[in-house]
Amino acid sequence: MALPIPPKTASDPPRTHSAAEALTPLITSTYRSSDIQFYLNGKKTVLNNPNPHWTLLDYIRTSANLKGTKLGCGEGGCGACTVVLQVPDTQSDKRRIKHLAVNACLFPLVGIDGKHVITVEGIGSVENPHPLQERIAKLHGSQCGFCTPGIVMSLYAMVRNAYDSETKKFHLSERDIELEGHLDGNLCRCTGYKPILEAAKTFVIEDLKGQLAQESTSGAEDEKLEKEVKAFQNGCGSKASKGSCGRPGGCCRDGPSDSSSNDSRSTTSTPPTEPVSSSDEELIPATIDVKKEPKADASISGATYAKPVKSKEDSDGATEIKTTTSLDASLAGSKNGVPYIQFQEYAPGAELIFPSLLWKYEPQPLCYGNDKKIWFRPSTVEQLVELKDAYPSAKLVGGASEVQVEVRFKNSDFAVSVYVSDIQELRRTVLPSDAELEAAKEIVLAANTPLTEIEAICKDIYAELGKRAMVLEALRKQLRYFAGRQIRNVASLAGNIATASPISDANPVLLAAGGTLVAENKSQQKFDLPMSKFFLAYRTTALPPDAILSQVRIPLPAPEVREIIKAYKQAKRKDDDIAIVTSAFRVRLNSEGKVEDVCLVYGGMAPMTKEAPKSKSVLLGKKWFSSETLDAGLTALSEDFDLTFSVPGGMAHYRKVLTLSLFFRFWHESVAELQLGEVDEQAIDEIHRAISTGSRDNHNPFEQRVVGKQIPHLSALKQCTGEAEYIDDMPRYEGELFGGLVLSTKAHANLVSIDYAPALEMPGVIGYIDKDSIPKEANIWGSILKDEPFFADGKVLHHGQVIGMVYATTALEAQTGARAVKVVYEELPAILTIDEAIEANSYFKHGKFLRKGLALDDKMDEAFARCDRVFEGTTRFGGQEHFYLETNAAMVIPSGEDGFMEVWSSTQNTMETQEFVSAVTGVPSNRINARVKRMGGAFGGKESRSVPFACYLAIAAKKEKRPMRLMLNRDEDMLLSGQRHPFQARWKVGVSREGKLIALEGDVYDNAGFSQDMSGAVMDRCLTHFDNSYQTPHVFLRGHVCRTNIHSNTAFRGFGAPQGMYFAETLMYNIAEGLGMDVDELRLKNLYEIGEHTPFYQKIDHDWHVPIILGQLRKSSEYEKRKRAVVEFNARNRWKKRGICLIPTKFGLSFATALHLNQAGAYIKIYHDGSVLLHHGGTEMGQGLYTKMIQVAAQELGVPVDAVYTQDSQSYQVANASPTAASSGSDLNGMAVKNACDQINERLQPYREKLGRNASFKQIVHAAYLDRCNLAANGFWKMPRVGYTWGDTNWDTVKPMYYYFTQGAGCSEVEVDLLTGDHTVLRTDLMMDVGNSINPAIDYGQIEGAFVQGQGLFTMEETLWTNNGQLFTKGPGTYKIPGFSDIPQVFNTSMLRHDNEGKPLSWNHLRSVQSSKGIGEPPLFLGSTVFFALREAVKSAREMNGANTKGWSFDSPATSERLRLAMGDDLLKRAEVVRKEGEKNFFVTVS
């Protein structure tokens, strides 16, 4: 067998010989195999000497052609790459298997030897889905689908581990699903998580062979928690609950049908058709025997849509077909509007088994690689020590969760890597027997035992030994919130300790406990290293280079010892986030209650995990239960950790106050646990969450045959099975090359030189392009104004700007090549923030403003003179990263003929893609076909910023005449693609003494970045939403677009409107506080009334429903009662405060200031078999547009849903398509689809009449075809009425800016921890007016998803730059979006259906398709209800602490840092960090 030759590397240690010399003898003697043998989805696979640079994900996606497993971040932070490893449970004495969800993007390929790898394709397919895949699809748990395979696999591991093959019992509780961290390593940006949890919870009722598993909770703590939450929750399961939770299959609270289904809606576009009565349909329970499941109708073979169907003639002669499609069949019925969904039964026995050959597997020494990198996999510690001795710089790799991040993001290559996680002595912890445990003085953990196993060990021993094992409980608590489950399944303590990260979570506990490490090397064999002496400096330890860590010894105190040890962590997000400050404290008291020993250890406060020395000496010998001791400890701690304002890592004040607060909590907790005396126990409780509940009202009186039905996203099942293709999943083309971008490392600099020659020398690199590759005049683009170069020319204007592109035969080679390009810069001063831009007068030309009332005559002074009170302030609003799960990707295939190119792009904008590819290639647009199948999320981020990537590829494809592909890494995407605009408003508002708004004036600034993109239009929308729902007679608002040296900010769901409405609500709070008035009263007093005008002169018409919505939501959420309860809670609680608010929203629909975009085209072709092909200009990004458009076409043509097919959106089918944006996708394209259907219906009418009511669509169409009737139609629609002209102030002639307003309201209640700034959303109720929803399931998904995205925007999502202008938040490690456990604990969603008298509403002024309303963006602003509820909670804390509550400012986002720093308490003052002259904050926020 040929074995690789070890590389000679620069890092070869001088004391010995080269790697080759050192390792060759070992390779020859011991490491004789270079085969990795494993099972992949049940199939035996052998890889001989694979690419040593590959992770498991690289292998899966490159070689095995399994594209379901996605690359979302490459750093273990999103879970899109999750696969399951099926392995024997080595911790168990029994012959058991277990299922481990792991991040394939980090997992080293060598680690799969001897294991069974299961990917999403291995568990099911569209034809035969796994029950999980089916349920997530049918319960609307997948929108864009990019996160879905990863989530499916995490749940798969959980469900499979829930089955005990010995007892044949299946046990899974809601607690397991939500509170045990099985999903904490997965992110979804679309769904708001609720439907995924609902789908997972359908397994709770599952059981095997009729043995229903008993629900069990673990301990009093959980019961207490659950009780507490139930006290306010109003969902299913609570006594107070009135409504159905909407659980599929019915809820215990479902009452008898109210049978209010009717079709009295008013639609201008479709004559009302008769709804299918729910009583016609059979109700099918949630779980049925799979054998009894009715076979779905065959689809495109013709059976479903072409077989004769029963039909009836409408009175107007139109044919109404009463049939179900295969999709309708799965929505077999509904009761009270709650869809009954039919699932296959889950049968654990039918799952993929563990391959029997693997039971016999014995790991053998393994080695493979090439002259750049080599992997070893020893199978014993002896072999490992031998190897380390021969070559000490060999890099040990355990779970790789640290090492692979270094490889990927810090360019570490680790030429010799050694995989240690399969060495049994290192990974298997042998515990004392039950008999030995009582007397045990320590617990010895094998150093590479995976953290999940350590969690379990800690839990078991703590349960056994109780308080004596408190140290293990402290460790378990830290591990529960340590990374995500996928990482904990593989990562080790050894890896955490050896990394010596200053923010390690395990190290403080081990150090505080007085732990000892056992190391081994060849010379000393085993030797001890006390934790207290292990960390020497930043990421430097006392471990000799030739040694390994083999054990971690944790001492247990003797039973009589009075000792307490606790650990605490504060991060930006509770789940899967590295700490801001992490800590462990241990105190031992003598019989007099005096401190005998104490150890206060912190992470995040110094370059390494650090004990507080002064505090120790101050506390020793003191009586612990004494406020003087507490005080002395706090004083000493602030000296121990006296951070400077400019400390690396920033947040000096917050970190310092956390240091004090966590100790404060520990002191209280220890006094309480040791029963030393009475303390305020409220200081002890941390924020916990309970199992979430919630409802959707699920009642649709407007349901028709197809439109109005809750049909699942038509790609959902494909997304759940991994069959849905995204750009990077498309098959490789012969000769295809991959792009790697060369990005600026400076924020603002002259480009002195660019040397790409070294890149061309790199393996696989074929070429390089930059500004010189295209004519100068083609090197410019822009969405509205062309002001941005494709490639930097002479200067770079932001960190991450594209300088050039290297292309190579693989993506990895292209990226390595790009890094080899040498760029010399001459740095220039950079403007980053809005304040800096104002100071430097750095603006783009904009000049738009809104004037109303006296402002028209420049008499705002007079307006303010009429006010009783005037308030002024400055309010800031931070940006937001889109964080769609699929990064920007494109592929260009040149045909070789006539310059034609097929351009696939993950873009919302086929027209602009086509236009600019045409410009850079010099080929007319008619030879460029821009195509989009689906995007893995976009949210506005791919409306314009996607365009350049297709252009780079087109330039290279033209040059090389070869296909080109590019998918950005997450950090590249975040650097390049811009964000939601940070804003600042400097405002002045005047009111009457009763609180009536009179005058409003403001200068509003957005941070555009280095180019304009759509910043002007975003400003326009902000200004036109600054009113939210309130009438002000005199208004003067001025917009300023700031030019800075950050990436170009762009469209993002809401497009300036959330910023505008946020300012409006901030004003409301400032006024209410200033007047001492109830803010809800103030709101109601100022709500628009029908007939009033906005500051852009749009009349509030009769479809003004905000007052009704507020009234209904106030009632359904029991707002007034809860508001009173919040006041009572706050009066009783010193360390927790609650806040609640109820806020309306009004969102204008249409492309507001780009009138020409308010048009759409559609193209329908009917084939003579009756199948319908539909194209329209809209693109699918998960929002369900294709599904809705197909419903519209199916409804209009009178065919079943699965008779209509949309394959993609392409500029060859629909010319000049507007971007899918502004929530207008359904409005515009729906009308165009309808227009095409109308034409076809008119042509088919004679054949319908001739063939009669029982003729099938196929028969009708076939007859038309034989008669030479045109069965294709091009639909078109332009939005009427709209056409506002800025500056037009003529009330009589001015045209509306918006076609209509989507309206709604939200109510949120929160609880915040005053000591840490941590918070939870206790409950949210949303109500939206969506008109007659085309598909309520999709619209609920949009409402919930937008809300959670808004919640992130207004709370944890904070974009940061370093003070030299580098974007710091460029991956999931530093930028936190909400995860599963951030959503409201009670989450209720409803749609406005009735007026206050209970009569179904009609939308008299709505002229949209099926009288539906755009819903993609409007609910996002309701995420601000969490912000404003938090503001209320903080206000209560400030009142208690005697801090100012009038005219105080609290900016968005409400991060834990901002919350903590706003509390106004004494600890905050004690921890103050004074800014010295010239000191700069480490981080910059640019709002």
Ligand SMILES: Cc1cc2nc3c(=O)[nH]c(=O)nc-3n(C[C@H](O)[C@H](O)[C@H](O)COP(=O)(O)OP(=O)(O)OC[C@H]3O[C@@H](n4cnc5c(N)ncnc54)[C@H](O)[C@@H]3O)c2cc1C
């Ligand atoms: C997304 C993400 C989230 C994270 N969250 C957290 C968190 O919340 N808290 C936290 O503390 N950390 C966190 N980490 C860091 C990391 O996961 C931990 O440090 C983990 O414990 C490393 O273990 P590992 O086995 O994966 O180490 P590896 O990456 O395999 O190795 C890390 C280092 O340890 C060395 N090493 C491994 N085994 C041995 C051994 N037996 N003897 C000597 N040296 C050895 C390696 O050579 C290497 O230098 C996170 C990482 C990621 C990617």
Ligand code: FES
């Ligand atoms: S791609 Fe692996 S976790 Fe994001």
Ligand code: FES
């Ligand atoms: S469906 Fe989860 S990210 Fe889009």
